[in-house]
Amino acid sequence: MIEVRELRREFKVATSKGLRRNYKTVTAVDDVSFDVQAGEAVGYVGPNGAGKSTTIKMLTGILVPTSGHLRVSGVDPSKQRRDLAKRIGVVFGQRSQLWWDLPLGDSFDLLRSIYRVSAADYRTRLDECVELLGLQELLITPVRQLSLGQRMRGEITAALLHAPELLVLDEPTIGLDLESKERLREFLADINTRRGTTLLLTTHDLDDIERLCPRLMVIDHGRVLADGPLAELRAEVTPERELVIDLREPGPAPDVPGVTAVRSEAGGLRHHLTFRRAETTAAQLITQVVRQVEVHDLAVVEPEIDDVIRKLYQRQVQQNTSR
């Protein structure tokens, strides 16, 4: 579905000093290679400025690569942009493809004409999305009056009306509340498994990846740092999880075998404990902790995606220096 070989994109950035104007070249995507098979669901993650959006824009034909080989659904994106647009769907979490002042339903009608979808196909696809995403009452609402969560459901429907083989989502859950995120993930997982639509999504939310993407690609400074199943990567890079407990009364950290107390705060009111995910579960640990001390509040903290990436990045640097 996607074939990327040594893809590279450079930008010229002006560095002005007085009247002289100098340019320096910044490499946003640096010899990236990967393949995505039809029907896969791939999470493409990395910190801000890592090159994610630049890659997405090249995959959708909006940006022309500086060099490298690129095929999406069999075509060269920047050369056959219009052909490609009919075969893929794109959702940018921070932009809207709906018409701000029109009712949602009218936006869909316009897209049907733009993508030349037959009336029958349009009806079945729209009905399906409307039902699964609960859009019935929103079809007559102007887009400007929709909440962010409602609008995102509209955006995803809009991207699916022409039944794309590949759906590219750039931070689809950004700014959504937990329930809206969950609903969106459920829907995306469903179209991936049932319709076989290939998914490629960028996100900062680890849960998106966990729920949706069997495969994770990590990019930083324009390079792919890791590519594989999320659970494997996380277990490999950060084998420990953290439990934070707030006690009712200040006191020493509970002593549970296999658990390390890392630090305590607020004069013994809050304790940070780490445990290895391979050895114990959070549930077992919590049962043991509450037996020992009176707990006011507790939270299990998963390593942040940025943590995972930072560790991956450090590992990369170490490998380079040891070589």
Next chain:
Amino acid sequence: MLAGMTTNVVFGLLRLAIIAAALKAAGGAIADYDIAAINTYVWIGQGLLGFVLLWGNNELAERVRSGDVVVDLYRPWHLQGALLAQDVGRGGFAFLTRLAPPMAFGMLLFPFQFPENPARWPLFLLSATIALVISFGVRFLVELSAFWLLDNRGLYGFWNVSSGLLCGLTVPIAFFPEWARDALWASPFPALLQAPIDVFLGHGSVAKLLLYQVFWAAVILGIGHVALQRAVRKVVVQGG
């Protein structure tokens, strides 16, 4: 809409008063304009202003600036063609709300020079439609400049200020000295406003005026097409 119409009519009255005063001072006629022709010129001009949309809203340039233009670029359409279609559609509505009312106002309340040949009515409509296409083409170029300039407000402002004079909105092109008249008719600007008015008033040959308009419509849309392809090739999408 009502507020827009009121403003439009008030400005029409102002323009009419000023040019009529000039006419009186000149002894009743300037070039081939008498008071009826001037009245007709003013009210058609007021109507065409909104119909051809001489001053756009710079929306595309704003979308380039904010980066929202990516959405327009990944659709399976030719952006210029799609926006032209949208603008012609807008023109259909503007015909009823922007072009017809000031013309009717002028016809009812002031001496008006109706075309001698009824065929000039549909020809005027044709000429006005071509003017709309050229106007779109020019606005598209002004907005597209944002791909290079990033902030095109200077150019946009310059167009808004100068277009009235260049297109024959401020005073008829016929009032200009001969050298300026020749220079302007060699440019696309009178095609936006003066040409349809001349078709209506019967100033000059209709066939020549229409050919002149069609020529510039083709040239300007052509330049827009090439510029868009260039812009897309060099595009740097703003804001992540």
